[in-house]
Amino acid sequence: MKYYLIAGEASGDLHASRLMRSLKSYDSEVEFRFFGGDLMAEVGGKPVRHYKELAYMGFVPVLLHLPTILRNMRMCKKDILAWKPDVIILVDYPGFNLKIARFVRKNYCIPVFYYISPKIWAWKEYRIRNIKRDVNELYSILPFEVPFFEQKHNYRIHYVGNPTVEEIETFRVRYVEQFVDFCERHELDNRPIIALLAGSRKQEIKDNLPAMIEAARHFEDYQIVVAGAPSVNKKFYDRFIAAAPVKIVSDETYQLLSNASVALVTSGTATLETALFNVPQVVCYATPVPMLVRFAFKHIIKVNYISLVNLIANREVVPELLADRFKISNIANELYKILPLQPGRAAMLESYRSIRSQLGDEIAPDNAARLIIHRLSEVQMHEE
Known part of the structure; x- marks a missing residue:
């Protein structure tokens, strides 16, 4: 399987790298390409951009670096289309990642999975519309997110455990x-x-x-x-x-x-x-x-x-x-x-x-990897 991952911060690099290690243990033919950091690079695959070129926080820094951000987004979109992955895995970083999810849904018929869900329960709850429309599977590391998404917004998610535990x-x-x-x-x-x-x-x-x-x-x-x-x-x-x-x-x-x-x-x-x-x-x-x-x-x-x-x-x-x-x-x-x-x-x-x-006691990256691979196998069977 070809996995394209996007992590835009240091914490995302850590969590994505651990997920990649788990995916490798379950998929012997794994291929990775990613926007991420040094920890992800240690696991293997092809780094496209380092998260330090993406991680601008706050209104003024984002405004000052807007040309760079837009250039990176255009590059990411072109790179996805050129590489033709089997799945996109987004890791937190919603400002960038939700735009990529929308682009993939409109232009490319592959599943989009989200590991470490956007914290829309705190801010910008309207983003639930984008998630429902553009994200196929969402994997949460916080148990209180389950009732928020499933009961309040009627969107099924997976609580996979908390990696900090x-x-x-x-x-x-x-x-x-x-x-x-x-x-x-x-x-x-x-x-x-x-x-x-x-x-x-x-x-x-x-x-x-x-x-x-x-x-x-x-x-x-x-x-x-x-x-x-x-x-x-x-x-x-x-x-x-x-x-x-x-x-x-x-x-x-x-x-x-x-x-x-x-x-x-x-x-x-x-x-x-x-x-x-x-x-x-x-x-x-x-x-x-x-x-x-x-x-x-x-x-x-x-x-x-x-x-x-x-x-x-x-x-x-x-x-x-x-x-x-x-x-x-x-x-x-x-x-x-x-x-x-x-x-x-x-x-x-x-x-x-x-x-x-x-x-709980679930090992979050292992649990998420199993769910991701199971879901991808279902997609493949349906296509065949």
């Missing part, structure tokens, strides 16, 4: 380092750790980290350790930690969470990772024009929460301090409630167990 389970089985050894290796002392996960992009770190540090400094019996993002140079953090009693551990977030007592975390996958490591957390997210953002959450944005933990639980398991609630005093107060021996800690850990149960 398997990644963390695999890491925890292999990780044997003791707390004292971790601290010695990173020149830390032996006090319990408050971990700060301030995001993976420089703007996020700039907006969130100073307040996180000031809130954590209220607790002198703890040491503060920042999780340095792999894509951010360690020197970038110096302006925030130089005058504070703070250490940084770069590119070892899982190791840090394995040894942390509590955490302050920005939104995103990091909130789910923290929960799966059973570390109580406070979610912090600074925003420009806080009151306007609060208005948007009440009247425009379609979800009640920003963290995956609360979205999966469909209730507030972890406190979310964003927009007008993002204040140092609020962060410190919520952090105190989840320290050891405080009542909020036990309640949060119990809720974590329920969330873990909801996610």
Whole structure:
């Protein structure tokens, strides 16, 4: 089978590469061609464009790079028609991928599958029309997306499991380092750790980290350790930690969470990772024009929460301090409630167990690969 994959971001490169490995294990005649990244290239196949030439976020960056984006889209369309794949597999990145899905439906009679569904439950719900029209199969990694698509929009999808669950389970089985050894290796002392996960992009770190540090400094019996993002140079953090009693551990977030007592975390996958490591957390997210953002959450944005933990639980398991609630005093107060021996800690850990149960034990890329190959075999039988 000839598989054409499109991933437009670093996370998509990771998830697509794992799906490709699973497809290879089930299909001995697999051929890959893709828009993606280095991880996908390691699996094999023909890279056409690197995601770094696609990944522009925000109105101004997209506007400035619009000619490049349009050129890449034209190239992608021509390349699909020239290579004649058996299936298109889109990975997240809806702004680009849904346009490709529409093009394929109008010009080429092959199935379009979507792995890691667009988050239209949070924003741009009208895109359901495009998905229904242009996407043949949709594979979700979040269990709450099933009722959203199937009950609210009458569109059948497949929940294949969450890849973060398997990644963390695999890491925890292999990780044997003791707390004292971790601290010695990173020149830390032996006090319990408050971990700060301030995001993976420089703007996020700039907006969130100073307040996180000031809130954590209220607790002198703890040491503060920042999780340095792999894509951010360690020197970038110096302006925030130089005058504070703070250490940084770069590119070892899982190791840090394995040894942390509590955490302050920005939104995103990091909130789910923290929960799966059973570390109580406070979610912090600074925003420009806080009151306007609060208005948007009440009247425009379609979800009640920003963290995956609360979205999966469909209730507030972890406190979310964003927009007008993002204040140092609020962060410190919520952090105190989840320290050891405080009542909020036990309640949060119990809720974590329920969330873990909801996610299940399916290995997402393996499950998705089996479903994809089964569906393609049905298509082939129908054509014959």
